[in-house]
Amino acid sequence: MTNQNLPMAFSKVISLPSLLLAISSSLLLASLLAVSEAHYNSHVPSSEPIVEGLSWNFYEYECPDVEYIVRKHLKKVFKEDIGQAAGLLRIQFHDCFVLGCDGSVLLDGTTSHPSEQQAAPNLSLRPEAFKIINDLRELIHKQCGRVVSCADITVLAAREAVYQSGGPEYNVPLGRRDRLNFATQAEVLANIPGPNSNASFLLTSLATKKFDATDVVALSGAHTIGRGHCGSFIDRLFPTLDSTMDPIFADDLKEICPEKNSTNTAMNDIRTPNKFDNKYYVDLVNREGLFTSDQDLYTDKRTRGIVESFAEDQEKFFEKFVHVMIKMGQLSVLTGKEGEIRANCSVTNSNNPKLVSPVEEDYETQAKL
Numbered sequence: 001m002t003n004q005n006l007p008m009a010f011s012k013v014i015s016l017p018s019l020l021l022a023i024s025s026s027l028l029l030a031s032l033l034a035v036s037e038a039h040y041n042s043h044v045p046s047s048e049p050i051v052e053g054l055s056w057n058f059y060e061y062e063c064p065d066v067e068y069i070v071r072k073h074l075k076k077v078f079k080e081d082i083g084q085a086a087g088l089l090r091i092q093f094h095d096c097f098v099l100g101c102d103g104s105v106l107l108d109g110t111t112s113h114p115s116e117q118q119a120a121p122n123l124s125l126r127p128e129a130f131k132i133i134n135d136l137r138e139l140i141h142k143q144c145g146r147v148v149s150c151a152d153i154t155v156l157a158a159r160e161a162v163y164q165s166g167g168p169e170y171n172v173p174l175g176r177r178d179r180l181n182f183a184t185q186a187e188v189l190a191n192i193p194g195p196n197s198n199a200s201f202l203l204t205s206l207a208t209k210k211f212d213a214t215d216v217v218a219l220s221g222a223h224t225i226g227r228g229h230c231g232s233f234i235d236r237l238f239p240t241l242d243s244t245m246d247p248i249f250a251d252d253l254k255e256i257c258p259e260k261n262s263t264n265t266a267m268n269d270i271r272t273p274n275k276f277d278n279k280y281y282v283d284l285v286n287r288e289g290l291f292t293s294d295q296d297l298y299t300d301k302r303t304r305g306i307v308e309s310f311a312e313d314q315e316k317f318f319e320k321f322v323h324v325m326i327k328m329g330q331l332s333v334l335t336g337k338e339g340e341i342r343a344n345c346s347v348t349n350s351n352n353p354k355l356v357s358p359v360e361e362d363y364e365t366q367a368k369l
């Protein structure tokens, strides 16, 4: 801006005061543009209800750029590999459904004390996604001090994953704190439904978390991006073909997974595998859903109409998806003085050698609390 305008100003005979005025207004405009970008946030309050302790502008003073930092870093990550968006979106689900949105899924375990990550439903979470969350944490804590929780970073990363894959942009309430422990293997298994679940099971199981049929169908729409390993759907192909699967689609899947123990992957949404849109529902209407848990939403009379309406109307799906993501993002959150703000998303502070050693720098000491 400044560089473009200055030669124009010099080409005319102008007085010193007006030259200074021209320069200062150019600088002001440039700095205003920079500020509006640097302070990117989506703090416009949404009409969605929020639980006590969370707020739409939680980091306004302590870390006003947090959302911008997440957006900017993930833009780079997704440019390299858009698959990571799916990995990040799934992590929010696996965090929130087990003990609540508290960053417990991010914790590393040991052989004698296995963490959530070592439980069967979590073995296919992408290791890169955990690293990305820790990279974001490092960038954020460097700039603001240790004020933003790993649980909030997880929710912000999922929001970006949706938005940067072509989905809706939505505000998320913030202020979650990180849990001091992780769940048992049994708790993970009890709370994350398997891919062979039918709609009846999903409706009953998600009702315990206060999700209705529309919520269940909207949440499953997250499968508009990402992949599934053969093991998650092979029972639909062998020994007999699932009668609710289109036979041509089945032949394609058999090529990817020729035998029971194949370890390959297929895309969740065959139409637009990397784009967050409503084509997942078009797949279901065409009997091309990957998992039983997907396809049965079309087979079951209680959810079929919702699937059809989302297949016909992407805006409607986006609206319901945003609603249910904000709702899921508030399951059993820790707030206020509960839990902690981890200095490393993979370990609790009391197990973090860097915090115990006096020579290591703790970003919290830089934070203006």
Ligand code: HEM
Residues within 6 Å of the ligand: 083, 085, 086, 087, 089, 090, 093, 124, 125, 126, 193, 194, 195, 196, 197, 202, 219, 220, 222, 223, 225, 226, 227, 228, 229, 230, 231, 232, 268, 291, 293
């Ligand atoms: C409703 C019950 C659900 C079931 C039974 C289910 C099951 C699964 C399974 C089995 C996979 C593939 C794992 C693998 O084989 O690699 C998967 C992938 C995925 N799920 Fe779900 N899921 C459900 C709900 C959700 C929800 C609520 C979200 C997010 C809001 C979600 C997001 C994803 C994403 C994005 C992937 C792709 C991950 C990647 O590419 O790494 N799922 N899901």
